[in-house]
Amino acid sequence: MPETTLKAQTADRVRSVAAMLEDEIVLGWLLPRERLVEEELAERLGVKRHVVREALAELERVGLVERIPNRGAVVRLLDPAEVRQIYSVREVLETLAAEQIPLPIAPDVLGPLRALQQLHAEAVAAGDARGAFRSNIRFHETLFRACGNPHLVELIQGLAQKVHGARSITAASPEHLALARDEHAAMVEALAAGDRGRLVALCRQHLGPSRDAYIAAVEARFLRPGRGS
Amino acid sequence: MPETTLKAQTADRVRSVAAMLEDEIVLGWLLPRERLVEEELAERLGVKRHVVREALAELERVGLVERIPNRGAVVRLLDPAEVRQIYSVREVLETLAAEQIPLPIAPDVLGPLRALQQLHAEAVAAGDARGAFRSNIRFHETLFRACGNPHLVELIQGLAQKVHGARSITAASPEHLALARDEHAAMVEALAAGDRGRLVALCRQHLGPSRDAYIAAVEARFLRPGRGS
DNA sequence: GTTGCTATGATTGTCAACAATCCTGGCGAA
């Protein structure tokens, strides 16, 4: 029998629901400004309303969802200025982490990293956006964890999650996925070769494309017509 | 009639309760490993259990409290290694922020900053630990907000909050409070003079004393006897 | 005297009904 969801405590179920909703937002199943009705989600996901409620609160904290008192939650549209600010901090933190990774890289980091890189490459080849998204997250998590400071990693992950909402544009784009795949390969190479300068440069460059693609897409497609200032 | 708590929505009440509990932890009213019983707190603070529950979840997220399923919450003791890691990241981020503050400083920042500095000095002079704690937070918030990147400020504040539990040691120490007061004065001076190098150095140095005092105190007083490795 | 088990009490976790709030559509008057 399946044991993953059998003995699940509420806290786990909340995280699970939050992750599912995050997926649906990131993959573009749920569009910006789309309403998220608690009861409907509760039924669809097979949990109580209470659990959905906490999950939405979690997503609000992260910034993927906006919650207005007595009115409910909607998928939030990140405004370009905010995205730019977040990316600028990400750049600093990820550079910092990359600079602190001990080189030569430990084998017990390089191994899993190569495995995740391949997983990601396979998902890209198969056109599996969801798989690519998840394995991409795990790749970077594993990479940055090697820097040795868990709190720095936590910050980096938190910021990455904040702009996950911006991924619906790039997550489905074959060109961006292929580019990310190649850059991952280059990072692994640089790590294996102990080339710090190259690694740091790659990490920094890695952020640019998705940011620019998102900003361009938002300005072209999603900005509310009546509100342009 | 008092209007601050009159129209308060639940979310505000949760924040309020969380802040009260944080105060009590920081000021040493609640000691590490002390149990926090939901119903008791609900009655004492005049709110429903539900609100206390969410507040405890919030404090758990921040790291001030530990929550074990079906067993309740206790005040968490930060272990020295964790404190050291957090402070190392704080040092980087606060230095970064200090480097980005536009100089010469804008008058509408310097003014409030001076006011908060004075507020802090007065609290220190009066031996008002709570007042010193709160005005200290607001001083740094105002200072770093001047860097112009709200997300960086948010990160800095989050990290500071994580080690607030470590403040019960320094919050009551007249020497540390006096030192902090003088360093604040020096920061304001450096800002007014446009001396970036001095400002950055001061911010970096400012973190050391409380970190070291906490680690020393924890190792001397709180480590569980039976568990020393 | 020590160990293991059971009953009890204390505390948290879950739930569904109820209350409060807000949007929507329809109706009437200017």
Place this chain on the structure above:
DNA sequence: TTCGCCAGGATTGTTGACAATCATAGCAAC
């Protein structure tokens, strides 16, 4: 036609009761 108002419906927010879980103390057996 347009504006304002009111009722109805939909959705969230709150509450208290109930169920599940865990620590503790007392008792019995070794």
